[in-house]
Amino acid sequence: MSTMSVWNSTILYALVIAALLTVVIICAVTMKTAWKRCIELGYTKNQLMAVVKSTSVTTVLPSIAIIIGLFSLAPAIGIPWSWFRLSVIGSVMYELMAAEVSATSVGYESVAAVNAAGDISVIGTMMFSMSIGIIGGIIINIFAGKKIQNGLVTYRSDKGEWGALLMACFSIAMSAVFLPSQFLKGAAATATLLTSSLLAVILLSIQKKYNVKWIGEFLLAICLIVGMVSSVFWHNIFI
């Protein structure tokens, strides 16, 4: 029996499909509950649909990037387990690394070496390692998520001006970390970031000057698409 006959087995497909359908149901229930609360809080259906439209467009490109990751992962660990890992918790970088580390932990040079040897006995180790290695965030969030959120919401409402400023600090800190990290990736990344940023400034100016409401809904998606297209140009210039 080859390793790919296990990695691509019908039973694994069935288990993965069942798991993913369950996660979709969890997402749908959360969305329905939050949607209902948004209406109670006074959001209009138009506002909610604006969020939905913007979210759809903004989600497509990063999701296509995940499918590209599937091409790298599937030859190593089969289609169903790659599909599951990229849909639940994982990222391409982690899954490739986790697969390689777990293969080396059982004495092979790489996942490719495991598959070449046809050793199905290590697949269990690899699957458990890949799952347990990344599970920390979910488990910590189960215990700490509500406490963190309730603590901050209470603090914000009790402390007035300072509470509001404190909450803003989290997203300011994000800008302070994530923007420099992109500049530090090199000239092409910097040029891409600057292109996307300049476009954002231009679009916001147009929105403000001409009161074009739809720009707000699609600004992120437009900057993402134009930025990524421009990156091909910048990459060819700088790399």
Added chain:
Amino acid sequence: METKKSSNYLDKVHRIGRIGSIVSVAFMLGIPAVICTIFDIWPSFSEIVAGVTPLLAIFLPVAISEVFSYTPILGTSSYIAFITGNIMNLKLPVAINAMQIVDATQGTESGDAISAVAVSFSSIITMLIIALGTVMLLPLEPLLSNPNVTIATQYMLPALFGGLFIPQLLNKNAGEYRIEGKNKLLAVPVILVLAVHFFVTSIVGKEGIIMLIAIPVTILIAYILYKKGIVKMVSRVETKKE
């Protein structure tokens, strides 16, 4: 009555999130367990430990930092975000984008609810697209293997962050207040982040952990500048949703 409704909603969403998280963990461990049983390939405990230890050594600190860094921004949608992953490149941007579109504020119930709508919907869309991609793996391969497509996806994060953070930095609104001097808060954290990068360790790929330093530093600087009157909180005219 409104406080009770608010409390009911948050309790309900936390409950759904925790149950969903437990179910997801059950699948993540259950699927390998079923495969091992069917194919008789159960590993020994020491083999699992050997495989897991190097991964936990790297990713457990990242997981801890992400929970404390991202949960304040994501709120109750953090459960869905941690279950479905791709937080930095997808879930955080759609949550922040949703709040910007409707001018909701982080740390309030209205901000939480609209983020939850966006993050849940984004997760469903992503899973549908990946499912479609899986079915169409063979016919899609030539297109998605195109060199220009591969290059463009390498630069997805800088393209995304330009469109995400610039509007955020230009927007001074913070719920019922406007922050005058907001961007002065950036200087010290940015200098610190660059100092860490050049004198301690590269921050690229470790953004989640660096956030654990950047957040308290930003809060400290904000407190000092607020007390000195350099950063001011000005009440906005309109009533915001709470």
